[in-house]
Amino acid sequence: MTARMAECIPLLPVEELARRRRRQESKVGEIWALLDEVMDPEIPVISLYELGVLQDVSCEGDTVKLVLTPTYIGCPALGIMEEDARAALAAGGYDQVVVETRLAPAWTTAWLTPEARRKMTSYGVASAEAGDIGCPQCGSENTQVISEFGSTACKALFRCLACQEPFDVFKAI
Amino acid sequence: MKLNDPLTRYVVRLGDDALIMGHRLSEWMSRAPFLEEDIALSNVALDFVGRARLFYQYAAELMGGEVTEDTFAYQRDVRDFTNLLLCELPRGDFAFTLCRQFLYDAFSLPFTQALCHSTDPQLAAIAAKAEKESRYHLRRSSDWMLRLGDGTQESHERCQNALEQLWIYTDEMFECDDLVNDLVVAGVAVNTSSLRSTWLETVTETLRTATLAVPESQGGVTGGRVGIHTDDLGFILAEMQFMQRAYPGLQW
Numbered sequence: 001m002t003a004r005m006a007e008c009i010p011l012l013p014v015e016e017l018a019r020r021r022r023r024q025e026s027k028v029g030e031i032w033a034l035l036d037e038v039m040d041p042e043i044p045v046i047s048l049y050e051l052g053v054l055q056d057v058s059c060e061g062d063t064v065k066l067v068l069t070p071t072y073i074g075c076p077a078l079g080i081m082e083e084d085a086r087a088a089l090a091a092g093g094y095d096q097v098v099v100e101t102r103l104a105p106a107w108t109t110a111w112l113t114p115e116a117r118r119k120m121t122s123y124g125v126a127s128a129e130a131g132d133i134g135c136p137q138c139g140s141e142n143t144q145v146i147s148e149f150g151s152t153a154c155k156a157l158f159r160c161l162a163c164q165e166p167f168d169v170f171k172a173i
Numbered sequence: 174m175k176l177n178d179p180l181t182r183y184v185v186r187l188g189d190d191a192l193i194m195g196h197r198l199s200e201w202m203s204r205a206p207f208l209e210e211d212i213a214l215s216n217v218a219l220d221f222v223g224r225a226r227l228f229y230q231y232a233a234e235l236m237g238g239e240v241t242e243d244t245f246a247y248q249r250d251v252r253d254f255t256n257l258l259l260c261e262l263p264r265g266d267f268a269f270t271l272c273r274q275f276l277y278d279a280f281s282l283p284f285t286q287a288l289c290h291s292t293d294p295q296l297a298a299i300a301a302k303a304e305k306e307s308r309y310h311l312r313r314s315s316d317w318m319l320r321l322g323d324g325t326q327e328s329h330e331r332c333q334n335a336l337e338q339l340w341i342y343t344d345e346m347f348e349c350d351d352l353v354n355d356l357v358v359a360g361v362a363v364n365t366s367s368l369r370s371t372w373l374e375t376v377t378e379t380l381r382t383a384t385l386a387v388p389e390s391q392g393g394v395t396g397g398r399v400g401i402h403t404d405d406l407g408f409i410l411a412e413m414q415f416m417q418r419a420y421p422g423l424q425w
Contacts (some may be wrong), residue, residue, distance in 0.1 A: 055418075065210035070302070072219075072306065073221065073224050073226075073302050073303065074220050074221035074222055074223025074226075075219075085360065103299060103301070103302055104226070104297070104301060105294075106298070106302045106305065147210070147212065147213050148213060148312070148316075149209075149212055149217070149313075153216055153219055157209060157212075171309065173306070173308075
């Protein structure tokens with residue numbers, strides 16, 4: 001396939017495809033569904049699943065096993081995500097939970113779906129993946145970087161030159 | 174604390190580099206020239222401390238028993254730390270911190286790229302995550318080289334002075350001792366001496382664009398890998414380890 005075609009056809013990274021298969025073929029669909037309620041603490045409109053942090057769910061006897069992958073190595077939110085996931089499972093009647101942190105495959109923003117990106121944009125966080133960075137307020141692409149690092153490890157700080165508003169951008173890694 | 178296993182020693186070494194670098198960067202919190210830069214330096218610090226945690230957690234796993242990641246950070250003395258001297262030098266002025274960061278990032282990117290191919294799966298997994306961050310760090314520190322080097326006369330001079338002071342500490346990044354050489358043969362470690370030309374190319378190209386001169390090589394200062402440090406490391410440890418030394422096992 002030519003590079004040009006790859007640009008036009010949105011291709012799913014293989015790791016992401018494998019993750020979706022794991023959910024599709026999982027025998028514990030209801031647990032995955034319970035966890036759909038657990039949102040990213042910093043961007044509370046996308047779930048851990050949509051973010052790509054929730055990698056796998058399985059069940060052995062009464063024990064639920066979750067596999068999470070960190071977004072950024074030093075991201076302090078991973079601990080909160082784990083707590084939130086445990087709380088959601090406890091509320092759903094699953095008290096015994098073990099959480100494994102898995103580093104490989106390394107998380108990338110390429111796993112975010114267009115739907116997740118739309119939700120982020122409407123929340124006010126632009127996404128850096130798709131070429132020019134549009135202002136989540138007014139949609140202008142006349143934007144400028146203020147700082148490569150923003151309010152959290154996963155964000156950079158931009159400003160819109162059309163409406164003058166500063167905004168967060170989800171860093172592409 | 175005596176470490177015998179070569180892999181554990183190597184992993185701890187990488188953890189030490191990251192922890193000390195992260196700590197130096199964290200000293201800028203609330204002291205950076207402006208708010209955005211304050212946040213940026215803290216974020217980079219967080220990346221390095223996070224990296225240190227992964228290496229130490231792995232080392233603790235390799236050692237087993239009572240050892241945890243905190244044992245490595247809080248319960249070892251100066252001579253046990255094996256970080257590069259470059260990482261422990263006092264933060265200096267803003268130009269010094271950014272020049273150090275640039276020289277290290279230009280090394281860290283090819284290093285983590287190479288470590289992705291380690292035969293040790295956990296090291297390769299940590300490297301795959303660190304590599305993405307290093308790429309981002311290098312982009313930012315290169316950008317600062319351009320701004321400071323090609324900025325005002327004062328920023329240019331401060332930058333050039335910082336580079337002259339830092340240069341003798343860069344040799345150590347490419348030093349391979351017996352520990353590294355043996356692990357390179359096993360496919361575990363990175364042969365850093367082979368990264369020197371890539372590093373020099375990146376550095377030369379960026380500094381040239383930034384109107385800065387590449388310092389003349391005058392031989393390197395080494396010793397960090399065998400625990401022979403500058404006076405400054407002791408002061409970092411005194412601050413960083415105080416609580417755990419005064420109240421062993423203290424939890425937040």
